[in-house]
Amino acid sequence: MARTDVFTGLSEFLAVAAHASFRAAAAELGVTPAAVSQAIRSLEARAGMPLFQRTTRRVALTEAGVDFLARLKPASNEIGDAFDALSVLSQRPMGNLRLSVPRIALDLVIYPLLPAFRQAFPDVTLEIDVDDASVDLMAGGYDAGIRIGDFIERDMIAVRITPDFTWSVLGAPSYFTVRGRPQTPEDLMRHECIRYRFPTARTIYRWQFARDGREFSLDAPGGILVNDHISMIELARNGVGLCYSADKVAASELASGALEPVLRRYLPTKPGLFLYFPTRSQAQPKLRAFIDAATALMRAK
Template identity: 40%
Template sequence: MAKENLNDLTAFVAVARAKSFTRAAAQLGVSQSALSQTIRELEARLGVQLISRTTRSVAATESGERLLITVAPRLEEIEAELSALRASQDKPAGTIRITTPGHAADSILLPKLARVLPDYPDLKVDITTDYTMVDIVEQRFDAGVRIGDQIAKDMIALRIGPDLPVAVVGSPAYFERHAPPRAPGDLVNHTCINFRMPTYGQLHVWEFSKGKRKLNVRVEGQVSVNSPPQQIEAALKGLGLAYLLKDGVQEHIDQGGLRSVLADWCPTLTGYHLYYPSRRQSPAFALLVDTLRYKK
């Protein structure tokens, strides 16, 4: 039976169960004459009479009873599945895949999700920590998180966190061997921990600003790493100065494991943003957006 004839089978089931064209037509919201024509056309296609009609009664024939017993449960199963599908679109469910730097995952995503996910057991969030500039469409991510000025212009971007001050830090052991720098130019005399950009493989240029003055400094050192946690660990071990988000090292500064220098030259970066390619949102994604949205 062709898919387009499912409506005809539904009409037949309604007539056979109601034993009345009048009542079945009312249930289906069609005219009695249109319903009668539908049944006649169905019978013609099948080559068998399904409904016995008299002036006093309407009833399924033997063939009609056989079809009713076979088809009615299957139609009910189809309708139940379609109803469940429609219901799933009205509540947050499914899996959302996000690529994000580890710092954003720890400081923003996980704390905010912890307040919401327990209320939505059918919603899952798959977080991949990555420091490369991922093509979320090609890699089949639903969204990504990056610092605001790193996001492609064709993406929808939503701020999810405050601006991020930068800090240059070193350990007390390092400063026992080296005088603290007083200006960015002094860094040429210091050992620094380079950060190798994961996307392009180039070493990160340290950016500084003070008033209207802006300086970019290419630093030198014995160690290069490709993730901020390694930078922090290297700095704690006295291997050199590191250029990091201050929020990520504040605890070490407070505990005395690291010391901040060049504070008056360190810039503030645009905060983390959630980015995604389309304005069409499922209930699950809409909930995620509302949960992560930055509120001052």
């Protein structure tokens, strides 16, 4: 036998108790008096006793009905308050926004965005989980994530928040003084390269190049592997070897001369950072506000 929903008949009971009338209850609920009467009969059958006394002129609660109403009313008020709270959440940005971001997104997006965002939306708290590994947003309880465009799941909505990246082979002046500068991608096979291992897949990233309209990749040699871009740049800065990174990620090192680019004519342009999230999540005002702030930041640069 099918299980009866515990809430079946409760709205009819509350309406009849409030109005002391089946007809008035039916008008409030937008149903027929017969439907209300049937719902009450079913509820009383579940209760095993009458909840209302009925005459042709009057409807009144029985003792059991009075006791049931006394227990049910606070719960009904709590449910009403819960819906009111949902209504508030749907109308303005508030609540906790959980984001999964790689380290490279901190300088490029998070740090410049947060001061103005917090000032504009003080009722939104941000929980930022910094991790270069791929994550399952829904399993991890995240509202959204930030990743390089090439590495976003296909079933996600993705919103661009940085321009495309031009990738670069970078080295410190001290490294080039000792080892010289590679002139072609194939020359890298005689250099010390700092390699990147994907944290989730555990595979090693092959450096991407382009020549005469054709893209190709190299498994650059080297004795050091890391699993985040910032460590790779810092090691290159210290003359340990060459690294392969996006120009915007190493912008300060390039500007100061701490790192110098080589092989520029062979380097491709690839998608930059995107904010991504499940389709239904974008209806949340807190996420919508963050999307607008992030895209406005990109346009301002």
